[in-house]
Amino acid sequence: MKIPSNILTMLAGILLTLVSIWYGKNHGLMPVQASSDAALVDGLFDTMMIISTAIFLLVWGVLIICLLKFRRQPGDETDGPAIEGNIPLEIVWTAIPVVIVLVLGVYSFDVYNSMGGFDPDAAGDPGVQVAMASEDGTAMSLMDAAPKKAHHNHMALGIGASPQNIGSPPDLTVNVLGMQYAWIYTYPDLGITTGELHVPANKNVRLNLKSQDVIHAFWLPEFRIKQDTIPGMESELRFTPTRVGDYPIVCAELCGAYHGGMASRLYVQAPEDYDKWVQEQMPAPESDSQTAADLEKLMAAPTGEKRSDADYLVPVAHQMGLDAQTLDHLHHTMPMPSDALKQVSANLATPAA
Ligand SMILES: [Cu+2]
Numbered sequence: 414m415k416i417p418s419n420i421l422t423m424l425a426g427i428l429l430t431l432v433s434i435w436y437g438k439n440h441g442l443m444p445v446q447a448s449s450d451a452a453l454v455d456g457l458f459d460t461m462m463i464i465s466t467a468i469f470l471l472v473w474g475v476l477i478i479c480l481l482k483f484r485r486q487p488g489d490e491t492d493g494p495a496i497e498g499n500i501p502l503e504i505v506w507t508a509i510p511v512v513i514v515l516v517l518g519v520y521s522f523d524v525y526n527s528m529g530g531f532d533p534d535a536a537g538d539p540g541v542q543v544a545m546a547s548e549d550g551t552a553m554s555l556m557d558a559a560p561k562k563a564h565h566n567h568m569a570l571g572i573g574a575s576p577q578n579i580g581s582p583p584d585l586t587v588n589v590l591g592m593q594y595a596w597i598y599t600y601p602d603l604g605i606t607t608g609e610l611h612v613p614a615n616k617n618v619r620l621n622l623k624s625q626d627v628i629h630a631f632w633l634p635e636f637r638i639k640q641d642t643i644p645g646m647e648s649e650l651r652f653t654p655t656r657v658g659d660y661p662i663v664c665a666e667l668c669g670a671y672h673g674g675m676a677s678r679l680y681v682q683a684p685e686d687y688d689k690w691v692q693e694q695m696p697a698p699e700s701d702s703q704t705a706a707d708l709e710k711l712m713a714a715p716t717g718e719k720r721s722d723a724d725y726l727v728p729v730a731h732q733m734g735l736d737a738q739t740l741d742h743l744h745h746t747m748p749m750p751s752d753a754l755k756q757v758s759a760n761l762a763t764p765a766a
Contacts, residue, residue, distance in 0.1 A: 429470050437463030447635035447656040447681065450572070453524045454637035460520065464513055528638075529651055532573025570648035571622065571640040583619035583651060585612060591622070591629035591642040593668060594675040605694045610679045613687040614657050620650045630666035633679060639665055654681040 437459045446452055525531065574581070587610065588599040599606045612618045622631055624642035631650065632639040640650050664675035682690065 425474070429467060429474070433463050433467035433470065436466045444635050445656065445658075446637075447654060447658065447660055448633075448637065449653045449655055450528045451635070451637045451655075453527055457517075457521055457524050461517065464517075527575060529573040529575040529578070532575075532579055532651075570643070570646060572638055572650050572652065574651055578617060578651070581617075584616035586619045586621065587612070589620045589622045589631060589642070590625055591631065591664070591668075591675075592625040593627065594664075594671040596631070596662060596664075596675070596677045600691075603691060603695065605691065607694060609677050610662065611687060611690050612654055612679065612681055613684045614654055614681050616684075617651065617653050622648045622650065627668050628666050629664050629668050629675070632663045632665035633660065634663065635660045636679075641666060654679075657681050657683055 440459075440462050442462075443455055443458065446455060573579075574583075586601060588601060589610075590597040590599070595608065596610075597606065597608065598610045620631070622640055622642040623646075624644045626644060628644070629642045630639055631642055633650075633652075635656075636652055636654070638650050638652055640648050642648060658681055660679045660681070662677045662679050664672055666672075668675065680690075
């Protein structure tokens, strides 16, 4: 019994399609999905994987079949037929990639929009109020109590509110500061500053991203989102964590010698666990004043009078061989807490004990 070749071709096509779809959905290359954005991104990735697998199998399949079927027979010294050009074939193999690229383009545009990539007012949202270095380059506050007015004249950098969330504020806002080589998280509404990020599950979270020095990239692989932090510019990431757990936070932009160590963790917690964490982070008022009192006792000079920061720093400055002029220069060139420095400088100028 001989099966006609067009039926064989059709069966091969069906098999190729099924294998490609199966592999595209079972490649296992992605980490767990921990945000509402993850399924969208994975849908696009899986689609590209299906198409790539199909093309891979088609090209290699045809190549191997041709190598076997059309190989030179023993004793055959003749030339092959001179084949030149095939307009219909060329149209087909041009049209297919054009259609693939167009479909993927529209699809990815849609995914990006659903994630919030095109939120036009994100940058003008009053939520974008990250502490910034003041004009003279001094004092970068992590928790700026009086935020500056946001700019209204540029698009948001990053992932803003998804279309259904536009106009509604996030449930939680956290300021993220990238620096060589750490991430610092500040919860402006709670007064918490920490090195690990905690968020409640299934709440809409907004991260306001800034960099203190060079370009970093804030990458959450399990959430399928990543955004550069750029000195002098604000960017944001808005997302909804959907899965309780802890996840790596990676710097994905080579930012210096210890770039590889620039990592921290994101803890997605059930609301009650998150509240507990917040309570633990917030210093209890009583014990706080207790500590302050203890500290004051410690800092008091033997005579009982309170010593200033400068009193402590002057001997150190002497040991280091610093003079008033050097300190003054430092003060003008480096963004340092200036009050204590100025005082040390003054104390050094007038010969101390
Ligand atoms: Cu970095």
